């Protein structure tokens with residue numbers, strides 16, 4: 148069923164039933180109407196299909212309208228000593244210098260006691276947003292009176308989670324009418340153990356909404372108007388300020404000899420000052436935190452977690468005091484340099500992609516099949532290490548030296564350098580500064596007869 152006429156303009160006339168086409172027909176339509184060279188486009192898409200049909204089907208079925216796979220490199224940052232145990236962190240990321248920087252930071256702290264991390268809280272949040280036109284104290288009493296009903300109505304959903312020690316931990320009415328007329332919330336809290344818990348929470352919330360509306364209809368103290376509660380929506384919140392983890396490193400200032408030309412005391416002072424700037428200045432804070440997310444997202448992605456949820460929650464947390472601020476902090480007290488991060492991370496090590504995606508399964512195995520709490524600690528450390536690497540470069544050599552070294556291979560690939568040329572030019576740029584134009588001119592020189 149290819150509901151497309153040859154004379155239809157794809158830019159102005161929508162296609163009907165696209166999702167019902169098979170993969171070949173979808174690609175055919177797309178390549179024909181949206182690319183300059185349809186045969187080449189089809190070739191590129193096909194290049195990324197997996198030859199293992201079952202594996203390809205698994206990926207096809209993760210989402211709708213799959214036409215190919217989109218690769219990211221999976222790298223490993225070894226030598227992370229975290230809570231006295233060594234880890235090799237799997238990182239899925241495209242940015243050239245991130246894995247190298249993480250590895251460098253891991254190695255540096257390896258000899259200085261490693262990273263310490265601990266979970267400060269695991270509370271997840273969901274809300275039923277609703278409108279109620281009536282007496283607030285009556286609503287209050289009503290919600291109080293149906294607490295048990297909320298729990299019994301969700302018993303089938305919560306049974307397994309409760310068996311493992313989790314479940315619903317609170318259902319509280321919040322009056323939001325000062326911000327929006329008639330607007331209230333059921334602010335609900337959950338313990339979802341090793342699951343990220345999105346499906347569990349959303350299922351509970353949708354049941355709460357039903358219970359709320361049903362019970363209101365027969366609640367005697369309500370007037371006719373009051374008994375009609377309008378539910379606007381029921382959804383988890385990705386802002387989880389009490390699903391929090393802290394990671395830290397510390398060592399005597401005298402051990403901060405990173406480079407021969409900068410004394411440990413000067414380096415410590417520069418680090419603390421750079422972090423303070425990110426604490427007080429939002430433009431810098433955003434970039435500072437972006438560097439942290441380089442490490443966090445890479446591990447979050449490799450372990451099959453929802454990096455958009457993590458990003459949204461982390462940035463909201465960075466702005467929790469009314470101004471967007473650094474997520475890391477640094478101090479020198481009594482000759483001890485301390486560097487730490489506190490971030491909300493709602494992660495899972497069961498459910499979702501964790502048992503489905505073969506690389507995610509492997510990444511979790513590499514990490515020793517961590518609990519969600521352990522994974523929170525590892526991810527927080529990845530963010531802290533990444534930030535240490537970025538800021539220590541920024542306050543010493545600048546970022547470009549290391550970044551361009553790692554980017555060299557991308558430039559050589561853009562130039563279609565062959566293996567021998569790559570070898571020669573990599574050796575050359577060990578001793579020369581990498582810039583785009585320097586690489587192009589060295590490459591051209593090499594190719595000259």
Ligand code: MEV
Pocket residue numbers: 242434435436437438439441537538541546
């Ligand atoms: C680049 O991906 C990340 C940095 O900009 C982070 C920072 O400035 O701290 C280097």
